[in-house]
Amino acid sequence: MRIVHCALDLRAAVDAARAAGDSIAFVPTMGNLHAGHHSLLHRAREHAGFVVASVFVNPTQFGPNEDFARYPRTPEADAAGLAAQGCDLLFLPGVDEIYPLGAEAAVRVHVPGVTESLEGAIRPGHFDGVATVVAKLFNLVRPDVAVFGQKDYQQLLVIRRMVRDLAFPLEILAAPIVREANGLAMSSRNQYLDAATRDRAGAIHATLLAMQAAIHAGTMQRDQIEAMACAQLEQAGFLPDYAVLRRADDLSEPVGDERAGLVALIAARSGRTRLIDNLLIR
Numbered sequence: 001m002r003i004v005h006c007a008l009d010l011r012a013a014v015d016a017a018r019a020a021g022d023s024i025a026f027v028p029t030m031g032n033l034h035a036g037h038h039s040l041l042h043r044a045r046e047h048a049g050f051v052v053a054s055v056f057v058n059p060t061q062f063g064p065n066e067d068f069a070r071y072p073r074t075p076e077a078d079a080a081g082l083a084a085q086g087c088d089l090l091f092l093p094g095v096d097e098i099y100p101l102g103a104e105a106a107v108r109v110h111v112p113g114v115t116e117s118l119e120g121a122i123r124p125g126h127f128d129g130v131a132t133v134v135a136k137l138f139n140l141v142r143p144d145v146a147v148f149g150q151k152d153y154q155q156l157l158v159i160r161r162m163v164r165d166l167a168f169p170l171e172i173l174a175a176p177i178v179r180e181a182n183g184l185a186m187s188s189r190n191q192y193l194d195a196a197t198r199d200r201a202g203a204i205h206a207t208l209l210a211m212q213a214a215i216h217a218g219t220m221q222r223d224q225i226e227a228m229a230c231a232q233l234e235q236a237g238f239l240p241d242y243a244v245l246r247r248a249d250d251l252s253e254p255v256g257d258e259r260a261g262l263v264a265l266i267a268a269r270s271g272r273t274r275l276i277d278n279l280l281i282r
Helices: 007-019 035-045 075-084 126-141 153-165 188-192 195-200 202-217 222-235
Strands: 002-004 024-029 050-055 089-091 145-149 171-175 239-247 262-270 273-280
Touching: 002 007, 007 024, 007 050, 007 089, 007 126, 024 035, 024 126, 035 050, 035 075, 035 145, 035 171, 050 075, 050 126, 075 089, 089 126, 126 153, 145 153, 153 171, 153 262, 188 273, 195 202, 202 222, 202 239, 202 262, 202 273, 222 239, 222 262
Parallel strands: 002 089, 024 050, 024 145, 050 089, 145 171
Antiparallel strands: 239 262, 262 273
């Protein structure tokens, strides 16, 4: 695996792969990689002959009171893991490479509608930062496909909307959530949890399954299901930001007794750590 730090070297490597007849798959990450990230590499490999990954902790998607400074950075381990998983090229840029005029002066990409609820309401400006850095990375890598994890479900919808509206010539693929033994969705932020809290955090996935079971049973209204979910999270020692049912295609609120095409989404806190998860209702 080759590691590059600047846009010129990145483009030269990608151009060489394309000239050799390979299609290009791209997996953008913020590093501190785990098995969930590695599953994105495997999905990318199924769709392209040349796989590019990036590791960049993007400052513009963190709020002033969030964990940008303490977000875990492990570039050497990330590179070793990516190489072991068969990645062809790692783009490891500095902030100046992505934001040559400075992060505060950068042109921003705003995706209306789907960014305005849930994570977008709780973390103002977060999705502008996500959309901006992903648009920049797409322009640098120019992939045929890009892979994103379903764990960040709202982010996935934001990227799909941006790609469609700005006519990026690529396909967005979703990779399923990878879970720990107790059901906790794998996340770089899980390492903030002590052993006892990490064990209790299996309650988040259990609550999503309970929401799905209630939808299938058909005996509770949506607001009752959401209240039940919040109570279950609180009983497990978490403070829920939300536990909701939304339409899976655009995160709008279901109308009446609508039960098809839904997704259950949870964000919950334990101390300073905030965890998110979701489940498509089958």
